[in-house]
Amino acid sequence: MSERKTDQAFWRRPAIADETEAHQIEDVRQQHLLLDPRYPLDSDRDVLDPMYRSSKRYWFFFALFAGLVLMMFTTWTVQMWLGLGITGLKRPTMWALYIVNFVYFIGIGHAGTFISAALRVLKVEWRRPISRAAELVTVFGLMTAALFPLIHLGRTWKFYWLIPYPNERQLWPSFHSPLLWDLTAITTYLSCSILFAYISLLPDLAMARDHTSGWRHILYSVLALGWRGTEREWSNHETALNIFSYAIIPVMFSVHTIVSWDFAMAIQPGWHSTIFGPYFVVGALFSGAGAVIIALTIIRKAMRLQYFLRTEHLEGMAKLMLLLSFAWDYFYFNDVLVPWYGQAPVEKSLFALFASGRVAPLFYLMIFANAIVPVTLVFKRVRTSIVGLFIVSLFIQIGMYIERFLIVPVGLGQNEIPFAWGVYVPYLPESLISIGAFGLVIFLFFLISRFFPLIPSWEVYEGQVLQGLRRIGRAILPTRAEPD
Amino acid sequence: MAKTPHREWAMIIDLDKCTGCGACVVACHAENNVPIQTEQEIARGRGIHWIHIERYWEGAFPRVKANFLPLLCQQCERAPCEPVCPVYASVRSDRENLNLQVYNRCVGTRYCQNNDPYKVRFFNWFEPVFDEPLNQQLNPDVTVRSAGVMEKCTFCVQRIRRAEERALAENRALRDGEVIPACVQTCPPSALVFGDLADPNSAVAKLAGDRRKFKLLEHLGTEPAIVYLKGGESNVRA
Numbered sequence: 001m002s003e004r005k006t007d008q009a010f011w012r013r014p015a016i017a018d019e020t021e022a023h024q025i026e027d028v029r030q031q032h033l034l035l036d037p038r039y040p041l042d043s044d045r046d047v048l049d050p051m052y053r054s055s056k057r058y059w060f061f062f063a064l065f066a067g068l069v070l071m072m073f074t075t076w077t078v079q080m081w082l083g084l085g086i087t088g089l090k091r092p093t094m095w096a097l098y099i100v101n102f103v104y105f106i107g108i109g110h111a112g113t114f115i116s117a118a119l120r121v122l123k124v125e126w127r128r129p130i131s132r133a134a135e136l137v138t139v140f141g142l143m144t145a146a147l148f149p150l151i152h153l154g155r156t157w158k159f160y161w162l163i164p165y166p167n168e169r170q171l172w173p174s175f176h177s178p179l180l181w182d183l184t185a186i187t188t189y190l191s192c193s194i195l196f197a198y199i200s201l202l203p204d205l206a207m208a209r210d211h212t213s214g215w216r217h218i219l220y221s222v223l224a225l226g227w228r229g230t231e232r233e234w235s236n237h238e239t240a241l242n243i244f245s246y247a248i249i250p251v252m253f254s255v256h257t258i259v260s261w262d263f264a265m266a267i268q269p270g271w272h273s274t275i276f277g278p279y280f281v282v283g284a285l286f287s288g289a290g291a292v293i294i295a296l297t298i299i300r301k302a303m304r305l306q307y308f309l310r311t312e313h314l315e316g317m318a319k320l321m322l323l324l325s326f327a328w329d330y331f332y333f334n335d336v337l338v339p340w341y342g343q344a345p346v347e348k349s350l351f352a353l354f355a356s357g358r359v360a361p362l363f364y365l366m367i368f369a370n371a372i373v374p375v376t377l378v379f380k381r382v383r384t385s386i387v388g389l390f391i392v393s394l395f396i397q398i399g400m401y402i403e404r405f406l407i408v409p410v411g412l413g414q415n416e417i418p419f420a421w422g423v424y425v426p427y428l429p430e431s432l433i434s435i436g437a438f439g440l441v442i443f444l445f446f447l448i449s450r451f452f453p454l455i456p457s458w459e460v461y462e463g464q465v466l467q468g469l470r471r472i473g474r475a476i477l478p479t480r481a482e483p484d
Numbered sequence: 485m486a487k488t489p490h491r492e493w494a495m496i497i498d499l500d501k502c503t504g505c506g507a508c509v510v511a512c513h514a515e516n517n518v519p520i521q522t523e524q525e526i527a528r529g530r531g532i533h534w535i536h537i538e539r540y541w542e543g544a545f546p547r548v549k550a551n552f553l554p555l556l557c558q559q560c561e562r563a564p565c566e567p568v569c570p571v572y573a574s575v576r577s578d579r580e581n582l583n584l585q586v587y588n589r590c591v592g593t594r595y596c597q598n599n600d601p602y603k604v605r606f607f608n609w610f611e612p613v614f615d616e617p618l619n620q621q622l623n624p625d626v627t628v629r630s631a632g633v634m635e636k637c638t639f640c641v642q643r644i645r646r647a648e649e650r651a652l653a654e655n656r657a658l659r660d661g662e663v664i665p666a667c668v669q670t671c672p673p674s675a676l677v678f679g680d681l682a683d684p685n686s687a688v689a690k691l692a693g694d695r696r697k698f699k700l701l702e703h704l705g706t707e708p709a710i711v712y713l714k715g716g717e718s719n720v721r722a
Contacts, residue, residue: 083631084592085609090529092603093595154592154607154632161571161591171589171677176567179593183570266599267564267704412598416701417555419538422529 010465011037013484024476025469033310035478037464040457043307047204047453048211050303058302065443072436075429076151076290084154088427091418096409097430098152099262101437103280103404104287105145106186111288112138113193113252114125115317116200119244125480126316128459129308133299134292135197136454140444141291142190144437149179151433154208178261185258188372189251194216202227202237203458210216219451251478257286263407270411273339279331286324286370287400290393293317295445297390299454308455313385318383321396325374332370350414357411358423362402367434369399492581492681492709493639496691499715501675503551504537508667508676512556515640515666517626519612532606534637535667542621551715552678556667557604557637558700558708559583565596565605573634581681581709590633597634601701605636636679637679640665660686676689681709 029036054062089096112134119127127134135466150159162183166469185401206227209220227233260280263271271278293314339347350392354363373395382388406465409424426434448454470479512518512535517555520530535556542549563583567600576583585605597605611631614622622628625642629635640663647663660679668676679688688711689695697716699707 028719082609084607085525085530085631089609091597091606091609092529094607149593152593154590154594154634155630158591161589168575173570174567174572177570177595178568179570179595262595266568266595271598341490362708415603416601416704417538419540419604421554427675 007398010461011039013037016243017133021471021476028469028476028478031312032311032467032478033129033308033312033460034463034467035469037461038307040461041151043457043460044207044211046305046307047455048208050305051208051374051450051453058446062443062446065439066444068436068439070145072433072440075432075436079151079429079433080156085140087425087430088425089430090422090424092415092422093409093412093424095152095412096345096424097405097426097434097480098148098407100404100425101434102112102145102148102152102228103259103408104254104401105437105441107141107280107284107287107400107404108291109138109145109193109288110190110256110281110284111290112136112141113189113196113248114285114288115292115320116196117252120241120245121249124316126313128463129455130292130296130313130458131200131459132197133295133454135193135200136445136448137288137292137295137441138193139190140199140441141288142186142193143444144440146190147184147437154388161455178258178265179300181258185251185255189248189255192244192248192251199237199244199461200456201452203229204453204456206458208453225352228259251477256281259284265409266286268412269344270350270414272341273335275338279335282324282327282331283400283403284326285314286321287396289317289321289324290400291398293321293389293393294397297386297393299445299449303449303454305455306383308460311386312376314379314386315383318377318389318392321393322374322377325370325377325396329371346414346416353410353414354406359406362406366399366402366406369395370403375397380468408442420459486576488580490682493559493644493663494581494679494681494688494709495556495559495639495665496677496688496713498675498677498691498713499551499553499665500696501673502537502552502554502714502715503673503675504539504550505672506537507670507672508535509533509537510556510631511666513641514621514718515623515626516638517612517614517622517628518602518635519608519614519629522719525609530609532608532635534604534606534635534667553712554667555602555604555700556638556710557583558706558710559637559639559689560705561709562705564599564601564706568595568599570592570595581646582641585634585636585638585640587627587629587633587635592632592634594634601704601706605634631720651705 009478016025087096115127115134116138120131150156161171161181164173175181202224204221205224206229209217209224212220257277257280261277264273264276266272296309296314296317300306336351340351353359373392376382376388377392382392386438411423413424415421466481468479468481469476471477512533512612515519516533516534518532526532535554538553538555540551540553541684542551556713559582561581563574563576566576566705569575570593571589571591573586574583574596575586591608593701594607597603597676608629608631612628614628623642625646643665647658650667651658651662660678660683663678677687677691679686681689681692683689691713692711694713699711
C-alpha cells in the first residue's frame, strides 16, 4: 500500500498490483466509510436526492404523523378549554404522564449533543456521518420536551410569568424554584443545540445551494450565509465547532442534572436522593443513544443511505449503549439499595410496591429492558445486526419510559400522609398527547429530511481526506492525519 | 395604615376533644367559598377540603378504633411548598407567620403540592360550580378561585384583616380570641383554639406548653404553626 500522493484527489483509488493486497484493501474499504472515498458529486447526489424525491410511502407516513401531531394539539386545546380535570391527575399525583414525557424527551435530547460534541472532542472518527442525525434528535427532542411543562400548567396562558421580564408591577419569578433553573437550563441548551447544529450545517447548505435551482437555491443561499469554502472559512468553522463542542458538554450535563433536581430538591420520599443528578444524566444518555440508533436505522433504510451509515457506525453506538447500560445499572443499584437499607417507612412501602405490588410488572419489565436486554450487545452478532440493534434500542426506550413513570406518579402516590395515598391511572387525554408527542418528533424528522441534508457530507469528506492505509508487517491498518 | 406588630398566628388542636364530627369542614367550605365537588370526583381523590378529618383505623374487626386527625395547612415557618413556587404564588408573611397563597399569581405548576409533606394543598381541576342555593351565599370577602390554580387553608386571613381593621378603628390592640377562623368558631367541643403565640398571655400560648403537645411530621423540620395535643382515651370504639 503506497501513501497517497498529495497531488492526487482523495477519491482516486491507486491501482494495486498484488492481488492479495487488493482483496485485503477492498475488505477494509467495505467496512470503513472513511477508507472508501467516492467521487464527491456521487456522494452529494446520494445526500441530496431524497430531499426532492418523496415516494408515496413517504407521504403516507407524513400524513400519519401529521395526524398524530394534530391530535396532540387538539387534545391540548380541549384540555385548556375544559380544565386539567379531564386528565387522570389528582391528589397526590399532581405530576404524572406530562412530566414523564418531559423527562423522557429531554433524555432523548441528550445523546445527540453527546455524540456530536463529546466524540468530536475525543476525535472519534465514526461519529462523522451520524452527527447530523444525532444533533437533530437533540433539537427535536428538546422542542417536544419544552412543550410539556406548558401542557402541564394549570393556566398555560400565563406561562410567561415564569420568564423574568421587566413589568410595571415589578413582579419577578422566584429563582429559588428548581422550575426556574430548569427553564434557564433548557432554553440555554436548546439555543446552543440549534446553533451547534446550524454551524455544522453551513458547508452542507452551501453544497446544496450549488446543486439546486429555484426556491431551494434562494433558501440555501440565504441560509448558507455566503459560504464559499475558502481556507479562512474552513479554519474559522473548525474553531467555532471546537469551541462549541467544549462549551456544550458542561451545559448538557447541567441540563439533566437540573431536571433531576426538580425531583431531588423535593422532600418527597423516593425523590429526595442525592444520586439523582448523575443517575439522570446517565439514564438520559442511555435512552438518547437508543433513540439515535432508532433514528439512524430508519433514516438509513428509508433514504437509502447505506453508503454513509454502515455497520461500523451502528456498532460504535451499540458499544456506547452497552457501556451506558452498565452505568445505568450501577446508579440504579445505588439509588435503590441505600434507601432500602434505611427502611424508612414510606420508601419501604414503595419498594414493596415495586417488588410485589401493583406496579411489579412494570418494575420487572424495566429491569429486563434496561439491564438484561442490552447485555446481548456483548455479542458482535447483535451489535452488527441492524434489526437486533433496533429491537434492543426499542426495549431501552420502553424501559427508560417506565423508569420515569415509576419515579414520577408512582413515587408521588406514596407519601408521608397515608390518608393521601393514591393510584394514578392515565386517562385518554394525556395518553393521546403522549402518543402525539412521539408523532411530533418523527414528524419533525420527516419535515426536515426534505429541506436539509441528514448526512454531514463535508465531515465525511474531511475524514476521507485525512484517512489512509498503512501496511505494518502483514496487516493493513487505517491511519489518520491531523488537519493542521 | 399603622404598622402592625409581629404576630405568630397559631392553632392548637386537642385530639382528646375531637369527636370527628366534621363541623369544621362544613364551616370552612361555607366561609372560604370552597367548591363542593361531585361524589364521583371526590371518589377519584379530587375533593377540596381545606380542613378535613383524617380517619385512621386501629385494630381488627370487630375491635376497631377510629383515630381522628383534623388536618389543615400547617402554616409552617419553614414551609417546603414556598421555595419551589416559580412565581411567588406560595409566599411567606414573616410579619404574621402566615403562609399565603396568591391565587391570581398562581400558574398551576402544582410543585407546591408535591413538596407539601402534609398534602393539604388543593388544585382546581375545573372551573368551580356552586349549585343553587350555594351560589347565593358566597362569602364576598373571599375570592372564588378559577380553574388551574392551587388553594389551601389561609387561617381565614379575611377574618384576621377584619379584626385588625376594627381594632385600628377603635384605636386599641387586638384582643386574644378576637380573631376566630370558621373552623374554630364551629368546633362543638372546642377542640380547636386559635390565637397569637407571640402574646404570652393568649390561650394558645398557654396550651402550647402542654405536655401532650406534638407537631405533625416534626422530623422534617418544617416547624408548623399548628400544635396537636395527643389524644389517648378519646378514640371512638366501633
